[in-house]
Amino acid sequence: MIFHLTPKYKFRVPVYAECISPDIFSGKSVEEILALKVWEGNKNRSLGDLFNVSVEKESGEAEVVIYLSGDFIKVRRVGANMTTGKIIVDGDIGMHLGEGMRGGEIIVNGYADSWLGGSMKGGRIEVKGSAGDYIGAPYRGSKDGMKGGTIIIYGDAGREVGCLMMGGLIRIYGSVKHFVGINMVDGTIVIHGDCAGKAGGGMRGGRIIICGHIPSILPTFTIEDIRPSVNVDGEKISGPFYRFVGDVSDKGEGRLFVSKEKNPHLSFYEKYL
Template structure:
C-alpha cells in the first residue's frame, strides 16, 4: 500500500480544477512528479505543489494499491477522483463540485460535505459522503442523456435537489432527507431515502425509489398499485411518472 498525503495549503476562494488527483494518475509517479502535475486555478495553470504539500509513504504494485489522503478543507477543490478506475481517496474535510465524476472503480470517502454533481455519470466504484451533499448527486452533465449508471453513493447526511437526476443504474442511499425531485427523469437503478422526500420521481420512467420517511407533495401522476413488504416493513407501491410515455418507475412509500 502506498499512501500519498496531500496537505492543502491553498485558502483562496477561486476554484481549483483537480481532475489529475486520482490513483490512476498518481500510481506510477514519484513524489516529485506528483508535485509537478498541472492544475487549473481559475484560468491559470499552477503546479500541484503550489496548492498542496505532498508526502508519500510505502510503495504500490498497481492502482488498487494507492490511497490518497486529502487533509484540510478542500471546499474549493473540484473534480477530485474524476474518472478513477481503482484505489482509494480519503477526503478529511469538504470537497467542491464533481468529486468522483465519471468514476469507474475504487472508493472515495468524504468526511465532510460534498458539493453538487458528486458522482456525476459514475459507472462503478463507491462514494461515501459522511456529511451533507449538494444538488444533482449522481446525475448527468447538463444535457447528457444519462446520469449515473453503476456503482454506489452513500450519503450519511441530507441530500440536495435533483438527487440521481437521469440516473439509469447503480444505487444511491441517503440516511437523512432528500430535497425536491429526487430521481428526476431516472430510468434505472435504485434510490433509497431513509428520511423524508419532496416530490420524488418526477418524470421517472424506470428504476426504484424507496422512501422510508414521509413524502411531501407526492406527484399526482403516480398510480397506486398496492401494498408490498420490503425488509419486513410495509410499503405502498406506486408506478409512474405517468406524464411520461411507457413509464415503469416504481415509487415505494412507507405505509403509515
C-alpha cells in the first residue's frame, strides 16, 4: 500500500504528527487515516484538516510506503517509534523525524531538522541533504541515547551529533560542528568532512572517526598509536589515522581516530608514542 501526503497550506506553527507512520497507517482506510489526530500549535486537528491524502494499491506490495511531498519543515515526530515500512520525504522535514524508531526505513530528499533519529533503536535513516543539531540524541535530561540502527547524512550536520550514543552507526559525508560524540558510550560515528572541535568530550566508549580537519584534540585524550586504516561496517577506510583514547576525565576508553594527512598540526603528538 502506497500513500501520498501533501500539505494543504503553509504551516506557521509546529505540527506534531507522530501518526504519520507505516505502523499506524497499516490496515486503515483513507477515511480512518484522515481522522487521525494531530496538533497544530495548541489546536487539536485531524490529519485531513492539514494534509491531502491519496492512496494507491499495488498487488504484491506488502509493506506500507508513505510519500511526503512539499514543505514539511514545521511537521515534527513523523515516523516516531516506527518498526516497519518506509517513509520517503521529497523536501525538507521538521524536528524529531524517526524518533525512537526500531525498524523500517526513512529517506529524506532534502534537509532534516534537529533530533533526527533521536534515541532510535533500529532501522535506517538516509538524508540526501544536510541535517540539524543533536542527531541521534535524546531529549534534554534523558540519558537514553541512540542504541541501534543506521543514520546516513550526505550533507553537513550541526552540534552534538551522537550525544549519549549507546550503539548503532552515524555516518556523515559532510562536516559537523562542535561536540560530536559528546558523552558517547558505544557505537560508531564517521565524519568524512571536517569537525569544528571538541570531539568526544565526556565519551566513555565507542568510536569516532574524523577523515577531515579538526582544530585540536581535547587535553583529556591521550595518543595511543597510528593506524593505517579503520574498518567500519565491513568497509576499510584508508588512513593513516592518529588514534586517541579518552575521555580520561570520565575514565573513558573511547577511541578517536583523526586523519593524519588532514591534520599536520597534530604531528607533535608523535613524540609521545
